[in-house]
Amino acid sequence: MQICCSAGLLLISCLFLVPSASGVLQLPSPWGFRCDATKGICIKKERTGVDTLQTLNRCKLNCDRKGVLWPYPKSVSLGSDTVEFIPTNVTKNIIAHPQVESLLLEAMQIFQRNLHMYHPKFVENEAAWAGPWDPETLAHKLHIDITVTGQDTRLTLDTDESYRLDVVTSDSQTTAQIAAQTFFGARHALETLSQLVEYEENRETLMILRSVNIHDEPAFKYRGILLDTSRNFFTVKEIERTLDAMAANKLNTFHWHITDSHSFPMHLANLPKMTYYGAYSSSQIYYPSDIRNIVHYGRVRGIRVLPEFDAPAHVGNGWQWAEQQGLGKLAVCVNREPWQSYCVEPPCGQLNLANPKMYDVLGQIYNGMVDLFSPIDLFHYGGDEVNLNCWNTTDEIVNWMNEQGNGLTEDAYYNQWSIFQEKSRQLFTDANNKQEVPGIIWTSHLTEAGRADQYLSNSKYIIQIWTTDSDPLIGELLDKKFRVIFSNYDHWYLDCGVGAWVGEGNNWCSPYKGWQAVYDNSPLKIAANLTTTYDPALILGGEAALWSEQVDGTSLDSRLWPRGAALAERLWSNPSNNWEPAETRFIHHRQRLVQRGIQADRIQPQWCHQNEGLCYL
Incomplete structure (x- = not known):
């Protein structure tokens, strides 16, 4: 089904009603977003084919110098581009004391669950939910390298909760390198990493910033x-x-x-x-x-x-x-x-x-x-x-x-x-x-x-x-x-x-x-x-x-x-x-x-x- 639209005397677009998997007709949005870098805000604009506009999620990831990170880190540098992947294509490598590694493996499960929850059709209690992710992104991996030097597995008022998070991307893989003194710092880094990710609704994928450098620690114990x-x-x-x-x-x-x-x-x-x-x-x-x-x-x-x-x-x-x-x-x-x-x-x-x-x-x-x-x-x-x-x-x-x-x-x-x-x-x-x-x-x-x-x-x-x-x-x-x-x-x-x-x-x-x-x-x-x-x-x-x-x-x-x-x-x-x-x-x-x-x-x-x-x- 085709709908031709005009604004005044100008024919600006022809939009198509696309059948979804459920048989419901979906109308693509006429709106997109442009980053105003001076103000750090995303401005809603109608798609005319003249401007290059983004989805709201993509725009928000890096328009503000703090992105959508919360709470914002002590020191952060965000790249300007994204790459797509799906949460079933995440790999990991952990270097830590065995007891710390055990906690990190559990924390990684939480991280991957949080990634799945970005999908609007996520089903909480469905076993091993894999979602209707776009299979075309299977070629790109998100690999997470975690190194924790300390052996503490319990929190005290003296625990070092700082971490370093660096994200780099090659053609086929994005690598997130996490370095922390304790499990707690590494866990915080995984939370930050999850906030560098957003859902790309036009393709049913996730997107992550290609490059990031963060050094972070809390102000209060x-x-x-x-x-x-x-x-x-x-x-x-x-x-x-x-x-x-x-x-x-x-x-x-x-x-x-x-x-x-x-x-x-x-x-x-x-x-x-x-x-x-x-x-x-x-x-x-x-x-x-x-x-x-x-x-x-x-x-x-x-x-x-x-x-x-x-x-x-x-x-x-x-x-x-x-x-x-x-x-x-x-x-x-x-x-x-x-x-x-x-x-x-x-x-x-x-x-x-x-x-x-x-x-x-x-x-x-x-x-x-x-x-x-x-x-x-x-x-x-x-x-x-x-x-x-x-x-x-x-x-x-x-x-x-x-x-x-x-x-x-x-x-x-x-x-x-x-x-x-x-x-x-x-x-x-x-x-x-x-x-x-x-x-x-x-x-x-x-x-x-x-x-x-x-x-x-x-x-x-x-x-x-x-x-x-x-x-x-x-x-x-x-x-x-x-x-x-x-x-x-x-x-x-x-x-x-x-x-x-x-x-x-x-x-x-x-x-x-x-x-x-x-x-x-x-x-x-x-x-x-x-x-x-x-x-x-x-x-x-x-x-x-x-x-x-x-x-x-x-x-x-x-x-x-x-x-x-x-x-x-x-x-x-x-x-x-x-x-x-x-x-x-x-x-x-x-x-x-x-x-x-x-x-x-x-x-x-x-x-x-x-x-x-x-x-x-």
Whole structure:
């Protein structure tokens, strides 16, 4: 079938309706794209046969000097031409320690799966999906040479995550050479390599830039996402999908807030009654095999799974079994009413400082967690939002405080809280085969002005800041040589900006934090505004938090992504600019996340993606 088209008096083209394999008639697009190299944007133009126009994907690959890479590398040089191949024609050669090679082989499988997912007809669960790729490109190979010199297979705060990636092309082969000190750097290089590839829709092939030189490393050691799985339960598949998205953004820490006062879904073989009493249901439990699989799933993607056991507050449901076993109350104020008097949100619960058997059980919990999450290089103790009125209205604790001669003042309770924290650290160290690892705690009453160095050691604890970016405490902690992780709620709490879940109006940390606010939140600039004497090395990085009062699996992806990607570029690249120059790459990266099965929120109409620079104020 033929359609002849005209514009005014000028006959400009004849377009053909072409039958597809499914029998549906397809009309070729009259539009193409021209790169405006001075602005680094692709301009949509009608095909007239006069200009040489490209597909949008081909144009975007190298029109901007950063291409469509996210987060953008420290140093990058992109060639101006592409070559086509198909993902079934990828070969590899790995030079690495055997244990590192084993991880790299898994990472290569992920890389090749990501290539297949560029095809719009990709079928997720179809075994060995090969796709309707154009067989004419079978002659061209993508060969990947990977050399890793180090033997580390676990991530620490001292891990070298840098890499070198060079792409060169001959007539029949494109070779990607990856050199890294560690597995983690090489894995990041594979992610970058996957972002140098796009789908060529006119020929059902993939295309890769012919020549590339990249030297890259992160600006910050700690780049995290927190997920709370106590207030609402998330399936293993949903957590794995979160790890997939984190890997696509080179985020390296999944902070698992696995328990709270609401529920205890973590099954411990040595304390099975914690989940018997604390899980929402028998189908909403993380069993040991689940947790170990998640830890490995993260490691292969360059991510540490950081466990948190929040205490002495934020405990409750799951602890009710103790009295029946003759251990007395291990937790007090559990589900106590009116909740406003005893905790920040329902349900209430805090550990019982007056019952020494509480420490026995706490030690068993740590033993169980070390077994599940090993190897552990960091541990999160929680340690925020203790309500003194809970303790001070519990007869057992009041009597114990008086008998010990402590008194009932705020300072007396804070001192006992600090003693609890030190005992917890010792118990965890014992559980961890006597190997001490840095502990993380939230900003709290123990870290308030003038208190942090009184109650905590700056060599043993890292402080995670969740107050606002103008809090003078940030400067004080840095001046006192505490290492810090930023999670200031005014920019990096991703649960904000929805309706309240108790009462009416909006939730407490509203308004919504748009990707622009997330991107522009610079830990170094915040610190510089609050102190001029700090060592920048004390700022380990940052983390976006998703507390789950109003989130479950149905909305997980859209709350985290693509805003989590904005966090990722801030922490990997630490850009000197604000969000505006990054917008077109960001919009394209959001499309990439969707291609990989992440249900990331829409940021703009698709028209803006195809008409760069025209959606502005």
